[in-house]
Amino acid sequence: MAKETTIEKKQSIVFMGTPEFAVEILKSLHENEIEIKAVITAPDKPAGRGRKINQSAVKIYAEENNLNIMQPSNLKDEEFLSDLKELKADLFVVVAFRMLPEVVWTMPPKGTINLHASLLPNYRGAAPINWAIINGEIKTGVTTFFIEKDIDTGKIIDQESIDIGSDENVGSLYTRLMVLGSDVMLRTVNNIFNNKVNAIEQGTFTESAMNPAPKIFKQDCRVNFDRSVSDTHNFCRGLSPYPAAWVKLTDNDGESSKTMKLFRTKPTSIRVKDNKNILKGENGLLFPCLDFYLEVDEIQIEGKRRMHYKDFLAGNSIENLKIIEN
């Protein structure tokens, strides 16, 4: 009889998240019989070209799986807070969502946890995956921790690391961390439910370097070729495919200019001489860096689709193409 009562008191969570990365985690929890009382995600809003109404990736998944969806525009709204309290969830699970007000993350009895795509305390902030690659890290990972007032600083519950390939870009690492993250999160939730968690202060981890990982804006994605070829390569792959490193180019006299995104790059050992023109290499366009040329074989011009450099060269001349520096 005692067993029946524990079954009836099955523990539950509320999930909060917005993009695709969060979907994978939600999916793994849902498919592994974790009881999800509600899914909280960003409100539908006009976005993108033509300002069409867009739904978050998490909302789409939740809808398909008949989960209870809440989309408050204000997380401090009293009605929302009382609805949330009413759910009586034991734990809040947050992945790639907004910053929460204290009144929310202190609500559930077992606390509020977050999955972060780095080895905390390294790479705190909104863009940990990008920054790890940009800085040429050879290792990264995922961390689950209890949310506290300052962002990404709470007690660490679990952590798992993964190697970064030397030519790997964000697209592939993002996917791998998403998969790893869903395992770690599932394990974390189960451990919390079974009271098997021993969270550790981040202070005891601080032997590792602490790099920040702030949100990246388009403006920050412009390539600065006044650096070594390996730095430039790391920069490009750390932004590929999103938000993508770009260059401003002009033909002839600088009358018109176009931006070109650089998707796939490779450092060469061809030394840069005096004239800093873009050249045609064996396997891509060659952009001059401080020391060697960077070979780029997949690009996109504004208004055009992404294409292979050979396709670009079939209809465009490289002769008078110049990089605009400012």
Place this chain on the structure above:
RNA sequence: CGCGGGGUGGAGCAGUUUGGUAGCUCGACUGGCUCAUAACCAGUAGGUCACCGGUUCAAAUCCGGUCCCCGCAA
């Protein structure tokens, strides 16, 4: 109604302003050269110029509408 670029053989582009033969670079195919591959040479195929309507003797081109792709911005 956020701003802007674009849709032309399989790919990338020119041609549109000033209507009148469908063009360039690559790819494909065939043959040549070569010990051989790439290259190179010669030749061949492949397009209702996104779609619908209008103007005109004549529309890729001018006018009106629709669909689709993309950059910026959010």
